[in-house]
Amino acid sequence: MALALSMPVVFTLIIQVVVASLGLRAEARAFFVFGDSLVDNGNNNYLATTARADAPPYGIDSPSHRASGRFSNGLNIPDLISERIGAETTLPYLSPELQGEKLLVGANFASAGIGILNDTGVQFVNIIRMPFQLRYFEQYQQRVSALIGEEQAKRLVREALVLITLGGNDFVNNYFLVPLSARSRQYTLPNYVPFIISEYRKILERLYELGARRVLVTGTGPLGCVPAELAQRSVNGECAAPLQQASALFNPQLVQLLNQLNTEIGDHVFIAVNTNEMNLDFINNPQQYGFVTSKIACCGQGRYNGIGLCTRLSNLCENRDLYAFWDPFHPTEKANRLIVQQMMIGPEKYMSPMNLSMIMAMDSKV
Numbered sequence: 001m002a003l004a005l006s007m008p009v010v011f012t013l014i015i016q017v018v019v020a021s022l023g024l025r026a027e028a029r030a031f032f033v034f035g036d037s038l039v040d041n042g043n044n045n046y047l048a049t050t051a052r053a054d055a056p057p058y059g060i061d062s063p064s065h066r067a068s069g070r071f072s073n074g075l076n077i078p079d080l081i082s083e084r085i086g087a088e089t090t091l092p093y094l095s096p097e098l099q100g101e102k103l104l105v106g107a108n109f110a111s112a113g114i115g116i117l118n119d120t121g122v123q124f125v126n127i128i129r130m131p132f133q134l135r136y137f138e139q140y141q142q143r144v145s146a147l148i149g150e151e152q153a154k155r156l157v158r159e160a161l162v163l164i165t166l167g168g169n170d171f172v173n174n175y176f177l178v179p180l181s182a183r184s185r186q187y188t189l190p191n192y193v194p195f196i197i198s199e200y201r202k203i204l205e206r207l208y209e210l211g212a213r214r215v216l217v218t219g220t221g222p223l224g225c226v227p228a229e230l231a232q233r234s235v236n237g238e239c240a241a242p243l244q245q246a247s248a249l250f251n252p253q254l255v256q257l258l259n260q261l262n263t264e265i266g267d268h269v270f271i272a273v274n275t276n277e278m279n280l281d282f283i284n285n286p287q288q289y290g291f292v293t294s295k296i297a298c299c300g301q302g303r304y305n306g307i308g309l310c311t312r313l314s315n316l317c318e319n320r321d322l323y324a325f326w327d328p329f330h331p332t333e334k335a336n337r338l339i340v341q342q343m344m345i346g347p348e349k350y351m352s353p354m355n356l357s358m359i360m361a362m363d364s365k366v
């Protein structure tokens with residue numbers, strides 16, 4: 001049987017070798033990104049929403065110096081992960097350039113303003129909520145199947161790296177958005193957190209069903225320490241207590257969820273990224289990381305430059321590398337680099353059960 005290769009089998013093998021040597025299957029593993037503005041690469045540029053970053057001074061330090069829809073002065077976390085895994089930057093799923101072989105690099109489905117819950121970010125109207133990000137992922141897989149065949153498409157997804165960043169907006173743009181929000185009347189904070197964690201479980205289970213096998217899941221940063229919250233709620237520059245309580249409840253319960261899912265699956269599919277600790281390092285000791293401040297946003301207005309949006313009319317700092325926060329909510333490229341560095345080589349305190357360089361080494365042997 002082993003020796004009696006039929007002609008069609010031989011042809012198939014030859015075709016596979018040719019396809020591989022032409023590099024039709026991208027050299028680097030594919031990369032998929034889901035979530036909110038911390039990881040959106042520009043999907044919202046194509047939508048009728050106010051949650052957008054496609055005007056200056058966004059992107060001022062990017063290679064093109066143009067605003068691309070990234071909520072950063074330059075590169076964001078997905079860009080820097082792509083850089084580290086030796087891949088091209090993923091395009092936003094809604095970009096018309098995402099065609100043909102570009103599809104093999106992966107895709108970014110993230111949309112600024114969204115959360116775990118459908119009712120998070122309602123004020124932004126047309127954004128891609130999680131059920132639709134996942135539906136687009138299915139559609140993506142059909143398009144890749146048409147390009148390279150179903151088996152190869154499944155393999156591309158199975159071997160891909162996935163990043164998902166959710167949760168911050170379920171507090172900032174839902175529970176705490178207005179003093180007596182619907183969700184805060186429905187739930188106390190200690191009861192709201194297990195509810196959104198149970199909804200997050202459904203999202204992660206669906207990602208697994210759709211073929212994802214290596215998923216970096218970030219917790220929330222210290223939500224009460226961002227310039228927007230300092231501006232609204234802080235008396236003396238201390239981090240705002242209600243939002244700090246939210247991240248203190250959410251992050252450990254998320255880690256617990258990921259451990260449960262990994263145990264059920266019997267493999268380390270979900271990797272917990274402790275973005276809270278990663279952020280706190282430079283928020284607590286900005287000077288040690290080369291920042292002049294971690295409280296004042298580079299671009300904004302009012303207290304801590306934390307009021308309103310970052311626009312052409314805002315105060316703008318001269319040297320973005322000296323600031324931890326670019327706008328009232330989002331880190332600078334410099335801060336993003338510190339975060340991605342810890343993702344790559346950080347100890348278990350930051351990456352559990354293992355860091356990205358370990359994952360890359362392990363997966364390259366499979």
Ligand SMILES: *[C@@H]1O[C@H](CO)[C@@H](O)[C@H](O)[C@H]1NC(C)=O
Pocket residue numbers: 118131199
């Ligand atoms: C969220 O919206 C999707 C799509 O409209 C729907 O199928 C789903 O049931 C909603 N989830 C919740 C928890 O309401």
Ligand SMILES: *[C@@H]1O[C@H](CO)[C@@H](O)[C@H](O)[C@H]1NC(C)=O
Pocket residue numbers: 344345346347348353354355357358
């Ligand atoms: C993180 O990565 C480095 C390799 O760069 C490795 O030596 C180290 O043990 C890893 N740490 C953990 C906790 O996986």
